[in-house]
Amino acid sequence: MNPRAQAFLPLLFVLLWSTGFIGAKLGLPYAEPLTFLSTRYVLVIAVMLAVVIVSRAPWPRSWGATAHIAATGLMVHGLYLGGVFMSIKHGLPAGVTALVVGMQPLLTAVGAGALLGERVSPRQWLGLVLGFVGVALVVGGRAQLGLPAGDLWHMIWPALVALLGITAGTLYQKRHCPSFDLRTGSVIQFVPALLLTALVAAQTETLHIEWHGRFIFALLWLVLVLSVGAISLLNLLIRQGSATHVASLFYLTPPVTAIIAWALFDETLSPMAIVGMAVAVSGVWLARQRSAR
Template sequence: MVLPSRLLGMLPALFVLLWSTGFIGAKYGLPYADPLAFLVARYALVIVALSLLAWVGKAVWITNSTQLLHLAIAGLLLQATYLGGVFIAISHGLPAGLTSLLVGLQPLLTALLAGILLGETVGKYQWLGIATGLLGVVLVLAQKAGVATAHNLSWYEVTPALFALLGITFGTLYQKRFCPHFDLRTGSVVQFVPSLIITALLVPVMGEWHIEWTGHFLFALGWQVIVLSLGAISLLNLLIRQQGAINITSLFYLTPAVTTLIAWVLFDEVLTLQQWLGMALTMLGVWLVRRNPLAKAVSR
């Protein structure tokens, strides 16, 4: 599917906005559910919704075994590993700000690996943008992350966030390399099914089947399914199809800043001058990364 250039230009901003609202799920949902049980419910509803959309739209289901395998692996990295790591880290007590900071290292890690795995050239302005964006993220989250040092962080809290970082990084690179083009309805079902199975198997090992079906939880679950899984992740798949991996992952630098702005608007959280400066540096960094014409994927 080839999108009009005007619409394509709007996708990054819309993706950042939707992705940044992911904190709503953690804020409202995790107090009422085991993190993995929460994700099982989310994956199950997404699979049902996408299957209905595929049936109504008479979408063609993928039958090629190689493509099915690639989609399943990408899905396990982008869904089960990334989301599972983030939800577990927060449920273990890691502050959301520090979790965002750790996962926010993704653009740097992607830049280091993109040349090896995808043959993408990282220009000097992109390296400058990556460094500037990382500094901006640190400034935005420094105060929240600093709170975490007061209770002596443990590997029990940090390790899931590091797995999430590896999952979103390698998932983006893997999908870009092996399966960038697929029907967003049927292909996404293929990605979510193995994540549902693996996550369900891990629930009794790493947690428990516990969900309190409160109004807060139902709101959080609905938001995660509709806005995040059907909206933001579909946009991420489109961006992976259309753009270079470094350009895509640079957008994740913006999510902590946008999340902070949303919290400022909705929850009256105070923004310091340091955080405003961090947001400005983050936007400058992403602009430097995405303006560079030198990042080109080498055909393999």
């Protein structure tokens, strides 16, 4: 791959991934979270199966490899996306949800050292901490919920599940299946995510969808841009870089989401938020520097 194009991929991933919260905000008023996600997964599988058939993409050579890819799908899609959508639907602001799952780089750095043997330098640790501080500054103004502890816990526990899911999925994929065909791999990842999500939705939701224009737009955006485009980029980045490097990109999601929300919904940015964005960007830059050899 051209070095310039390769350097651009992380920035493109952050931009696309950040629109996921915007898509949720647009679509969730018209469908319950797991029903929304189940519909999304069905369309993603259909699209990717068509791509696989037309391109004659290769499937994994063993059932073991298939199982590893499927396991990452349960964590990265089923747990992460399910948790994020449920928290937003339960009333947790998107910025606060982003802050919770934004702790992923710290957890991934710890896990990468313990499970993958990746060396995290002091400079990278400093970058990770700065990134977390920056994210906290960006969304801190939105955390004044004034809710009883029980209500807040009802909102935030799905986001904690999402945090654990995306962290475990990133580490698991890096260790057990860092390289696979992105076309067939996407199908394998989304099928178990669909089964789990649809099963829980059938037990806990009405499965009703209001086919409003906003919902259709949000659904198609999340299918084509997020589930096909951003997830393929995530898999590619995990293949090319360390788990810590890839995870540090998630620190940029809340600031970029805030900018998009300002552009689309006229949400104002406080001076603290602007400072936080600068701190987060600096932290990501440090965290993505290679360890000294």
